[in-house]
Amino acid sequence: MISCCRCSGNLAPALLVEKPQARGKGDLGRVAGARSSRLSIYREQIAASCRLPRVRYPPFFATLVIMFKSQTLLRSSLLAALALAFAISATASPIASQPFADLLAKRESTNNADDLTVDLGYSQYRGTFNSSTNINSWKGIRFTAPPTGDFRWQAPQPPSLNRSNVIDASQYGSQCPQNPFGNPEYQVTSEALEANEDCLFLNVFAPQNASGLPVMVWIHGGGYGAGNGQYDFTSIINANNNDFVGVAIQYRLGAFGFLASDELSRYGVVNAGILDQHFALQWVQAYISQFGGDPRNVTIAGESAGGGSVMLHSLAQGGTLGTSLFKNVIAASPYLPLQFGYKDFEPSQSYYAFAAEAGCFNGTAYGKTAQNIFECLLTKDTQTLQQANVKVSASSFFGTWSFLPVTDGKYILSVPSQQLNERRVNGKHLLVGNNAAEGGLFVPRDIDTEEKLKTWLSTLLPLLTKEDIETLLLHYPVDTSVTTKYATNGFEMPDANSVSPVATGQQARADNIYGELTFVCPSYWMSEAYSGSGRASYRYQYSVVPALHGNDVVGYFGPPSAVQSADFVKAFMNIYGNFVTKDDPSISAALAYGSNYSASADSQPNAAENWPKYSAHSRYQINLNQTGGTPESMPFLSTNATVLTDPGLRNDFTKVDAYSWEGYRGRRCDYWRSISNLLPN
Numbered sequence: 001m002i003s004c005c006r007c008s009g010n011l012a013p014a015l016l017v018e019k020p021q022a023r024g025k026g027d028l029g030r031v032a033g034a035r036s037s038r039l040s041i042y043r044e045q046i047a048a049s050c051r052l053p054r055v056r057y058p059p060f061f062a063t064l065v066i067m068f069k070s071q072t073l074l075r076s077s078l079l080a081a082l083a084l085a086f087a088i089s090a091t092a093s094p095i096a097s098q099p100f101a102d103l104l105a106k107r108e109s110t111n112n113a114d115d116l117t118v119d120l121g122y123s124q125y126r127g128t129f130n131s132s133t134n135i136n137s138w139k140g141i142r143f144t145a146p147p148t149g150d151f152r153w154q155a156p157q158p159p160s161l162n163r164s165n166v167i168d169a170s171q172y173g174s175q176c177p178q179n180p181f182g183n184p185e186y187q188v189t190s191e192a193l194e195a196n197e198d199c200l201f202l203n204v205f206a207p208q209n210a211s212g213l214p215v216m217v218w219i220h221g222g223g224y225g226a227g228n229g230q231y232d233f234t235s236i237i238n239a240n241n242n243d244f245v246g247v248a249i250q251y252r253l254g255a256f257g258f259l260a261s262d263e264l265s266r267y268g269v270v271n272a273g274i275l276d277q278h279f280a281l282q283w284v285q286a287y288i289s290q291f292g293g294d295p296r297n298v299t300i301a302g303e304s305a306g307g308g309s310v311m312l313h314s315l316a317q318g319g320t321l322g323t324s325l326f327k328n329v330i331a332a333s334p335y336l337p338l339q340f341g342y343k344d345f346e347p348s349q350s351y352y353a354f355a356a357e358a359g360c361f362n363g364t365a366y367g368k369t370a371q372n373i374f375e376c377l378l379t380k381d382t383q384t385l386q387q388a389n390v391k392v393s394a395s396s397f398f399g400t401w402s403f404l405p406v407t408d409g410k411y412i413l414s415v416p417s418q419q420l421n422e423r424r425v426n427g428k429h430l431l432v433g434n435n436a437a438e439g440g441l442f443v444p445r446d447i448d449t450e451e452k453l454k455t456w457l458s459t460l461l462p463l464l465t466k467e468d469i470e471t472l473l474l475h476y477p478v479d480t481s482v483t484t485k486y487a488t489n490g491f492e493m494p495d496a497n498s499v500s501p502v503a504t505g506q507q508a509r510a511d512n513i514y515g516e517l518t519f520v521c522p523s524y525w526m527s528e529a530y531s532g533s534g535r536a537s538y539r540y541q542y543s544v545v546p547a548l549h550g551n552d553v554v555g556y557f558g559p560p561s562a563v564q565s566a567d568f569v570k571a572f573m574n575i576y577g578n579f580v581t582k583d584d585p586s587i588s589a590a591l592a593y594g595s596n597y598s599a600s601a602d603s604q605p606n607a608a609e610n611w612p613k614y615s616a617h618s619r620y621q622i623n624l625n626q627t628g629g630t631p632e633s634m635p636f637l638s639t640n641a642t643v644l645t646d647p648g649l650r651n652d653f654t655k656v657d658a659y660s661w662e663g664y665r666g667r668r669c670d671y672w673r674s675i676s677n678l679l680p681n
């Protein structure tokens with residue numbers, strides 16, 4: 001069990017949590033009870049924080065404590081009001097249902113099609129037209145008030161009125177403060193400390209003269225700590241005959257968007273970054289028709305943490321939102337890290353570590369100082385907070401992030417694995433996929449023995465006992481005799497537990513464990529949740545070597561490369577585009593086979609022509625790969641991988657059984673879900 005705060009010096013003593021006693025071998029009758037006990041102990045994380053007992057106040061009494069002990073009356077009054085509101089309406093949604101209604105009423109004119117000026121009520125934006133692509137674009141559109149000052153860690157609010165001038169929308173807005181994943185070798189640079197909290201902007205791309213077109217809203221990835229919305233939709237829209245409108249959004253990242261603790265939830269909101277995304281979806285409902293989009297036909301899409309975000313919105317408010325914000329869902333490599341409750345040990349530990357680095361915590365018990373931690377954090381400048389953000393994140397366990405979505409009881413009601421199993425989801429149609437080698441980027445590259453593997457697992461999954469880890473490894477048998485790195489074909493041995501383009505043996509085993517737990521199995525669970533009951537689920541695997549996490553993005557946004565042909569990119573773009581416009585990813589034979597297509601030579605139907613719906617009785621996926629070309633060795637992850645390069649690359653799309661794929665991957669995903677309360681995810 002982790003028991004040390006991730007911060008420097010002696011500012012934040014360890015948050016101590018009693019480690020539960022391990023159960024004896026064969027004591028399976030008490031498994032459920034032991035798991036419940038361990039999780040209960042884990043959820044009492046603050047009780048012994050920093051050597052002093054925690055003082056638990058009812059929300060209203062906590063208000064009085066802050067009011068009397070604060071040194072700044074104005075800010076204390078604001079915090080008191082927030083706490084009182086929380087006490088009165090603890091279960092209310094943190095976002096209004098129609099936040100833009102008043103602003104829409106302030107529109108004074110119809111939009112000017114000649115100069116692409118769009119009146120949003122709160123501001124007017126002038127877009128640009130690209131005559132070579134016939135695409136209009138509006139970049140850097142503000143969709144919330146700046147989340148700065150006293151609006152830090154609060155639910156997003158509508159923008160203020162700014163109608164004095166028409167705003168030029170030819171440039172992207174500032175990206176949100178970035179932070180790295182855990183890496184002991186990471187060196188903080190001055191560039192990493194450059195940050196602008198005023199970053200909640202979105203970008204719109206629409207065909208010329210668009211009207212009533214389907215809409216694709218893209219949520220970027222980056223572990224909830226990095227990335228931005230600077231995606232250009234031009235190529236994918238053009239590849240789909242200019243048949244839809246694209247929107248790319250930004251949201252608060254790292255500590256600015258995903259700081260969580262009991263105290264923060266009293267005076268602010270947890271999951272602020274997720275609420276930013278939700279607010280952007282409400283903006284789309286209010287305004288996208290002015291750009292030529294149809295608010296009734298919205299697909300939300302994302303990769304990695306963006307795919308994870310899409311998954312969380314599909315589960316939002318217990319799956320009771322229906323199609324009010326979106327109809328379709330695309331999740332590429334949906335990122336599902338361990339999802340704790342907002343008051344649990346892990347998020348609270350990160351909260352105290354962050355506060356210590358920012359100079360707002362020295363180990364004094366809650367309520368014993370004139371100024372609480374949250375109030376202190378509001379007084380800090382952006383650079384101070386960004387430095388704390390970067391330091392805490394870099395010092396986390398390798399390949400993980402410190403600030404992540406949590407179960408908040410308001411928007412995110414439960415862990416995804418369980419709610420997906422209950423099929424309580426929003427939206428109607430799903431396209432979901434994973435890459436063949438998801439895990440390698442996030443696993444230390446020195447796991448060459450089973451003992452090292454077990455040590456790594458015990459830190460990655462701190463609620464698992466030694467017996468749990470032994471059981472886990474039984475589901476991941478390894479062939480250590482394999483010494484040559486290569487891509488598996490999915491249905492022959494050795495499978496991904498033993499070899500990949502970048503690893504063999506125990507290293508490949510570790511990579512596959514992380515990849516399946518964090519990206520692949522969530523995609524399987526989503527596939528099941530959207531099958532049947534009037535919904536439709538389609539899935540794929542991206543297998544273009546090396547098929548590492550993130551390699552697929554250039555497949556649907558472009559451009560083509562030496563290892564990913566123009567034929568493949570065009571087909572992949574149309575798979576996404578057809579799903580957005582037709583609710584079905586199936587593509588024509590000509591697109592599936594590519595430029596070498598011949599109606600006579602390629603007489604057999606291509607698997608991608610009639611994409612199978614996924615169900616419990618028909619667990620099929622389309623494997624998206626290439627064949628032909630020239631083998632070439634390229635460096636990846638401190639090793640060399642053999643890839644296929646143009647000329648001569650040819651699309652290779654096949655229908656495969658997703659459940660038996662890679663040595664019964666589906667069975668392993670069933671196992672992960674069975675122990676989800678020990679993770680939790």
